[in-house]
Amino acid sequence: MPRDTFLFSVSYENMCYVSLACRQQVLFFDKESNLDTSMTQEIVTSDSGSHEPVSTGEKFAILLFAITCIQAAFLQPEITIVYGERAKLFTGLLCALSLVASVLFVRRPLKCGSLLEIGISVLLGVMILLSGLMSSTAFSSSLRGLVVIASAAGGFWCARILLHSSSRQALFTKFCLVLLAAIVLLAILGQIIAGDIVYFLDVNKHPIACRILLLWFAPLALILRGGKTNTIVGVSLLCLSYVVFLAGNLRSAVLIPIVLGIMAALFRAIKPRHLVAILVPLSLIVGTFFHFLPKEKIELEYEPAYYRAENYPFSWHIAKKNPILGIGLRSPRDGYLEDYEIKYPYVTKEKFQESVSFIVTSENVFLNFMVDLGFPFLILYVACLVVLLIRLIRSLRKPDPRSYLPPLALLLPITAGLLDFQILDGLLHPHISWYFHILLGMIAYPALEQKTMD
Numbered sequence: 001m002p003r004d005t006f007l008f009s010v011s012y013e014n015m016c017y018v019s020l021a022c023r024q025q026v027l028f029f030d031k032e033s034n035l036d037t038s039m040t041q042e043i044v045t046s047d048s049g050s051h052e053p054v055s056t057g058e059k060f061a062i063l064l065f066a067i068t069c070i071q072a073a074f075l076q077p078e079i080t081i082v083y084g085e086r087a088k089l090f091t092g093l094l095c096a097l098s099l100v101a102s103v104l105f106v107r108r109p110l111k112c113g114s115l116l117e118i119g120i121s122v123l124l125g126v127m128i129l130l131s132g133l134m135s136s137t138a139f140s141s142s143l144r145g146l147v148v149i150a151s152a153a154g155g156f157w158c159a160r161i162l163l164h165s166s167s168r169q170a171l172f173t174k175f176c177l178v179l180l181a182a183i184v185l186l187a188i189l190g191q192i193i194a195g196d197i198v199y200f201l202d203v204n205k206h207p208i209a210c211r212i213l214l215l216w217f218a219p220l221a222l223i224l225r226g227g228k229t230n231t232i233v234g235v236s237l238l239c240l241s242y243v244v245f246l247a248g249n250l251r252s253a254v255l256i257p258i259v260l261g262i263m264a265a266l267f268r269a270i271k272p273r274h275l276v277a278i279l280v281p282l283s284l285i286v287g288t289f290f291h292f293l294p295k296e297k298i299e300l301e302y303e304p305a306y307y308r309a310e311n312y313p314f315s316w317h318i319a320k321k322n323p324i325l326g327i328g329l330r331s332p333r334d335g336y337l338e339d340y341e342i343k344y345p346y347v348t349k350e351k352f353q354e355s356v357s358f359i360v361t362s363e364n365v366f367l368n369f370m371v372d373l374g375f376p377f378l379i380l381y382v383a384c385l386v387v388l389l390i391r392l393i394r395s396l397r398k399p400d401p402r403s404y405l406p407p408l409a410l411l412l413p414i415t416a417g418l419l420d421f422q423i424l425d426g427l428l429h430p431h432i433s434w435y436f437h438i439l440l441g442m443i444a445y446p447a448l449e450q451k452t453m454d
C-alpha cells in the first residue's frame with residue numbers, strides 16, 4: 001500500500017476513535033442537565049446561585065473545542081488555506097472559532113477572568129498585529145500573528161470558560177489521556193514502520209515531543225490523585241512517552257523528566273527514596289542513550305549547537321535595532337549579519353548565514369518574541385507568565401481538595417514546556433501554543449474558583 005494511502009487510512013481510523021471520545025464528551029454535558037444538582041456532574045450556576053442546564057450553544061462550543069483539541073493533537077485533517085504559506089492557518093482558524101463560540105454561546109464568559117486579564121490579552125494581540133503590519137513581510141507576518149493570537153488567546157480563554165469546574169476538568173483529563181495514548185502509539189508505530197516517529201504525526205520531532213510533555217498533565221493528575229489503577233495507567237503512559245523520546249533521539253526531551261522528578265521531590269509529591277529509585281535507572285538509561293547517540297549530534301560544530309548558542313548575541317543585536325515592535329514574525333534576518341561579528345568559535349559567518357536563511361527563527365521562544373515582536377511584548381508576556389506561575393505555586397501549599405487537578409499536575413508540564421521552549425519556537429506552532437495556554441487557563445482564578453466551589 002502506498003505511504004500516502006496508508007497514512008490517510010491510519011489517520012482516519014485514529015480520528016474515528018478519538019471522535020467517539022469527543023462525542024462522549026458532548027453526551028456527558030447533555031446528560032448533566034438531567035442530573036440532580038447534588039451530584040458531582042457539572043451544572044452551570046447562574047448569578048443568583050440557581051442551577052441551569054447546559055445550553056445547546058454551549059454544547060456546540062464544547063464540541064468545537066474538542067474538535068480543535070483533536071486537530072491540534074494529530075494535525076489531521078491538515079487543510080491548506082493560503083497556498084505557499086507555511087503557517088498552520090487551519091489550526092489557527094479552529095482555535096479562533098472555538099474562542100468565538102465560547103464567548104458567544106456560554107452564559108458567563110466575562111466571569112472567567114478579571115478585566116485586567118482581558119485587557120492584557122487584547123493589548124498583546126494588538127502588539128502582534130502592529131508588529132506584523134510594520135514588518136517587511138507584512139502579509140506573511142500578519143497571518144502568523146493571527147495564528148499566534150488565536151491559539152494563545154483561544155487556549156487560555158476556552159479553558160477559563162469551558163473548564164471552570166472539577167467535573168469538566170476530570171472529563172478533559174480523561175479526554176487528553178486518550179489523545180496522549182493515540183499520539184504515543186502512532187509515534188511508536190511510525191518508528192516501527194518507517195524508522196521515524198514523525199511518520200504519522202508531523203514533519204519535525206520536537207513539536208511531537210513538546211505536545212507529549214504538555215499532555216503529561218493528564219497521567220500526572222491520575223498519579224497524584226492516587227489509587228492503584230490511576231497509578232498504573234499514568235505510569236504506563238509516562239514510560240511509553242519516554243520510549244518515544246528515546247526512539248526519536250530527542251536529547252532535551254530525554255533530560256527534562258529528570259528535572260521534573262527533582263521538582264516533584266522538592267514539592268514533596270514523592271519521597272526521597274522513591275526519587276532515588278526513579279533517578280538511578282533513569283540515569284543509566286540516559287547515559288546509555290548519549291553513549292550510542294551519533295557523535296555528530298554532540299559535537300560543538302553540530303548545527304543545532306552552534307545555531308542556538310550564536311542566536312543569543314545575534315538576537316540581541318537585532319532586537320536593539322527594533323526594540324518596540326520587532327521585525328515581525330519570521331521576517332528574514334540575513335541583512336542584520338552585515339555589521340555583526342560571530343561570537344561562537346566553532347562556526348564561520350558564512351555557515352551561520354546559511355543556517356539563518358534556512359531556519360529564520362532563533363529556535364527559542366523568548367528570543368523570538370524579543371526579536372520579532374519587541375521588548376514591550378516580551379516583558380508583558382513574561383510578566384503574565386510569572387504572575388500565573390506564582391499563583392499556581394501558592395496553590396501547592398494549600399490545594400483545594402474539591403478541585404480535580406492537583407496543582408503540581410499543571411506545574412510540571414508547564415515547566416517542561418518552558419524548558420523545551422529554550423530550543424524550540426513552540427509558541428509559534430498553534431498546536432503547541434493551544435495546549436500550553438489551556439494549561440495556563442486551568443490555573444485557578446481566585447474569584448472564579450470561589451464562585452465555582454460555592
